[in-house]
Every structure is written in structure tokens, then in C-alpha cells.
Amino acid sequence: MKKIGIAIMALCISTLSFAENNxxxxxxxxxxxxxxxxxxxTMHITLNMETQHKNRQTASQITTQKLNQVYEKLKKNKKFTVELGNRSVYPQYDDKQKNIISWRDSVSLHVNSKEFEDLSNLISDVSAQATLERVWFSLxxxxxxxxxxxxxxxxxxxxxxxxxxxxxxxxxxxxxxxxxxxxxxxxxxNMYANDVAEMYAVRQSAPVAAAAPRMKVSSDMSGxxxxxxxxxxxxxxx
CATH class of the missing domain: 3.30.110 (Translation Initiation Factor IF3)
Known part of the structure; x- marks a missing residue:
């Protein structure tokens, strides 16, 4: 039986060698x-909620409150995908960089959706709680x-x-x-739309009474x- 096995193996090797050299x-x-x-x-945005206060705990509480308010608005649309970003707390010093005069607490949220208009409306809806850090588009x-x-x-x-x-x-x-x-x-x-973010920043800094109609992000801006x-x-x- 062992000799037959060896013979079959030799035949297989010979056949493969012939095929490779054909x-x-x-x-x-x-x-x-x-x-x-x-x-x-797909449109992506990063929202930032930030508070500056002389008391560290108060700054964190207010930022958390803003975050919860934004979350409540996000939950109304099932087509949004939401991811919590970084949260940081750091001190603000006086001119001599010796004494802490306040604390800055900030947290970011990443939101994306294929519904550009809905995401555009969200940016306006949360302008009292959050600022738009950046906008980008992907496939x-x-x-x-x-x-x-x-x-x-x-x-x-x-x-x-x-x-x-x-x-x-x-x-x-x-x-x-x-x-x-x-x-x-x-x-x-991915296309980073800095011009879109800048336009929203200008609108958010304007007085509410003088605010123009909501700006819509169209597919023409997506690249x-x-x-x-x-x-x-x-x-x-x-």
C-alpha cells in the first residue's frame, strides 16, 4: 500500500509540473x-457644546445640559447616525498664567445622514446649544x-x-x-466643506432678530x- 501511495504522489507531481511548463x-x-x-x-457634521464658568462643576453641568438638549432633538429623526466625540475640561488662567479664573468644559458630537436638508435644519435647531465645528461629505x-x-x-x-x-x-x-x-x-x-461651516458660523453669530431664512445644504455642495x-x-x- 505504501508503494502505491508513493507512485500516485509522483504521478500527481509530474502532471502538475507538465501543466506549469506547458x-x-x-x-x-x-x-x-x-x-x-x-x-x-452622506453628509457629516461635528457639533460642539461648550461652557466657560468660574466654577468647574457648574461648567460641566451646563455643558451636560446642552448635550442632553441636543440629544433630544437628534432622537426625533431616525435617519441620523450619532457618535459621541471627545469631552474635555481645562482651566483658564489670568494674564500672568498663575491663577485659574475659570473653567472651560466642552464636548463634541458627530452626526451623519443621507438627508442633507434634515441635517441642515438640525444645525439651525441646535444653534442655541451647539456650534458647528466642521462639515464634510462622503460616499x-x-x-x-x-x-x-x-x-x-x-x-x-x-x-x-x-x-x-x-x-x-x-x-x-x-x-x-x-x-x-x-x-x-x-x-x-471625503470632501471637507469649510465654506459651508464658515457660512453657518456667520449666521450663528448674527442677532436672532436679524437672522435670515435657514440655509440649506444641497447635493451641489457635496462634491x-x-x-x-x-x-x-x-x-x-x-
């Missing part, structure tokens, strides 16, 4: 690439995967057309795929990402 003729290698632009579909996982699928389909169609064309031009009637290597590349990344799909292909002409 020569391919009429081989053609080429590359195709397709790029599509996809608008960012959701579902939207990104859909874009990759679309780019893959397009690049494979282009690949097939190119292979058909080349086989005819080279005098062959058909071809078979030997190897296809697909690679995706994303450019654009876009470019998704490139590249196919490196090896074909054998027949």
Missing part, C-alpha cells in the same frame, strides 16, 4: 480602464459598491470589444481568456468621487 502560443496582454464620477451621498458603502459594480461591468464590456477587435485584426477567428486581474482605485475621498476600474487581461488567440 507553453502558450498566440498570447496577447492588454489593459482596459474605465472611470465614473459618483456624487457623495456610503452601498453607493460605493454599486459604483464599483457599474465600473466593473463597463470595463469588462470594453475588454470584450477590444479582444474581439484585436483577434480579427490579427487574423484569428476567436480567443479565450487566460487571466483577468481587476483593480479598483478611488480618488476624491464627488472618481472610481476607476482597471482590467489587466491575458488572452490566447485561436
Amino acid at each position: 507553453l502558450y502560443y498566440n498570447i496577447l496582454e492588454f489593459q482596459e480602464s474605465v472611470s465614473i464620477n459618483v456624487p457623495n451621498d 456610503s458603502t452601498d453607493k460605493r459598491n454599486q459604483a464599483v459594480d457599474k465600473a466593473s461591468e463597463q470595463v469588462l464590456d470594453t475588454l470584450r470589444q477590444r479582444a474581439d477587435f484585436l483577434s480579427r485584426k490579427l487574423g484569428f477567428s476567436s480567443y479565450q481568456l487566460v487571466k483577468v486581474n481587476m483593480n479598483s482605485h478611488f480618488s476624491g475621498g 464627488e468621487q472618481s472610481i476607476s476600474q482597471t482590467a489587466n487581461v491575458i488572452v490566447q488567440m485561436k
Whole structure:
């Protein structure tokens, strides 16, 4: 039984070696690439609640109160995704940097949603409790995967057309795929909308009586990402 096992193993190794060394003729290698632009579909904001008071405990209590008020407004919309950010407490010193004159307590919240208008309204609704630190936009996982699928389909169609064309031009009637290597590349990344944050900051600093209608963030402000799909292909002409 042991001799048979050894013989079978030797045969397998010999067969694999032959397959690996098998020569391919009429081989053609080429590359195709397709790029599509996809608008960012998710809006992110960072809100900051801050209090300065001579008493440390009082500063923390007021900041916590602001945080709870913002949370209550956030709970009204199930399409918001909320994440608690950093909280810090640090002293404020006098001009000589010796004596503590007050304490500053701050906490941040990160909120995102695909509903740009709802998130725009939230910024205005919580302006009494929080300030807007920054705004940025990104592509959701579902939207990104859909874009990759679309780019893959397009690049494979282009690949097939190119292979058909080349086989005819080279005098062959058909071809078979030997190897296809697909690679995706994303450019654009998350778009930080500093101008949007600045516009909100100006509005929040203005007197309430003179406040203009609420500013809406539209999809035009979200930017876009470019998704490139590249196919490196090896074909054998027949």
C-alpha cells in the first residue's frame, strides 16, 4: 500500500509540473480602464457644546445640559447616525498664567445622514446649544459598491470589444481568456466643506432678530468621487 501511495504522489507531481511548463502560443496582454464620477451621498457634521464658568462643576453641568438638549432633538429623526466625540475640561488662567479664573468644559458630537436638508435644519435647531465645528461629505458603502459594480461591468464590456477587435485584426477567428486581474482605485475621498461651516458660523453669530431664512445644504455642495476600474487581461488567440 505504501508503494502505491508513493507512485500516485509522483504521478500527481509530474502532471502538475507538465501543466506549469506547458507553453502558450498566440498570447496577447492588454489593459482596459474605465472611470465614473459618483456624487457623495452622506453628509457629516461635528457639533460642539461648550461652557466657560468660574466654577468647574457648574461648567460641566451646563455643558451636560446642552448635550442632553441636543440629544433630544437628534432622537426625533431616525435617519441620523450619532457618535459621541471627545469631552474635555481645562482651566483658564489670568494674564500672568498663575491663577485659574475659570473653567472651560466642552464636548463634541458627530452626526451623519443621507438627508442633507434634515441635517441642515438640525444645525439651525441646535444653534442655541451647539456650534458647528466642521462639515464634510462622503460616499456610503452601498453607493460605493454599486459604483464599483457599474465600473466593473463597463470595463469588462470594453475588454470584450477590444479582444474581439484585436483577434480579427490579427487574423484569428476567436480567443479565450487566460487571466483577468481587476483593480479598483478611488480618488476624491471625503470632501471637507469649510465654506459651508464658515457660512453657518456667520449666521450663528448674527442677532436672532436679524437672522435670515435657514440655509440649506444641497447635493451641489457635496462634491464627488472618481472610481476607476482597471482590467489587466491575458488572452490566447485561436
